Amino acid sequence: MKPAPLKPAAAQPIAPRVLTTGSLATLQHYESGESIDQICASTGLARSTVSKHLADAIAAGKLTVSPRDFYSAEIEQAITAAAEIHGLDALKPLREALGESISYETLHFYRAFAQRA
Numbered sequence: 272m273k274p275a276p277l278k279p280a281a282a283q284p285i286a287p288r289v290l291t292t293g294s295l296a297t298l299q300h301y302e303s304g305e306s307i308d309q310i311c312a313s314t315g316l317a318r319s320t321v322s323k324h325l326a327d328a329i330a331a332g333k334l335t336v337s338p339r340d341f342y343s344a345e346i347e348q349a350i351t352a353a354a355e356i357h358g359l360d361a362l363k364p365l366r367e368a369l370g371e372s373i374s375y376e377t378l379h380f381y382r383a384f385a386q387r388a
Contacts (some may be wrong), residue, residue, distance in 0.1 A: 290324075290331055297324035298334060322376045326383035341380040346373060350381045359385055 290298065293316075300310045310321045328334035338347060349369060357364040362378045 290333060293320075293329050294324040297321055298328045299327060301328075301334070310349065321375070322379060326379045329380065329383040330386040332387055338380070338384050342377050346377060347381065350378065354381075354385075370373060 272296070297310060297314070297316070297320075301307075302312065305313065307318060307321050307325070310316065311318050314321070316324075325334060329336065342350075350365065350373065353365050353368045357368055359365070359382045362375060362382070366375060366380055
């Protein structure tokens with residue numbers, strides 16, 4: 272299932288099209304086969320930072336991966352249904368609608384796939 276259509280562009284957080292030096296370094300680690308946890312351990316970055324870097328790379332079209340690398344089809348369906356009601360511009364309403372079983376990290380990845388260049 273494809274991520275929910277986005278609201279008008281003005282309401283969406285803009286994904287960077289040019290990645291920061293830090294994002295590029297994280298991307299290199301990931302592309303060399305390191306997991307998010309391994310990247311955190313080797314760089315000293317917080318998991319949220321590494322996940323943001325990877326989500327930015329996905330949204331910018333610099334990281335070609337499958338949503339299944341980050342969440343299941345069932346989770347995607349649940350997020351899609353909630354996104355049709357709440358949109359993707361703010362993740363807090365989605366998180367509240369979905370409950371704590373779906374993390375903000377997963378929601379960031381979902382939105383990145385929806386924004387993919």
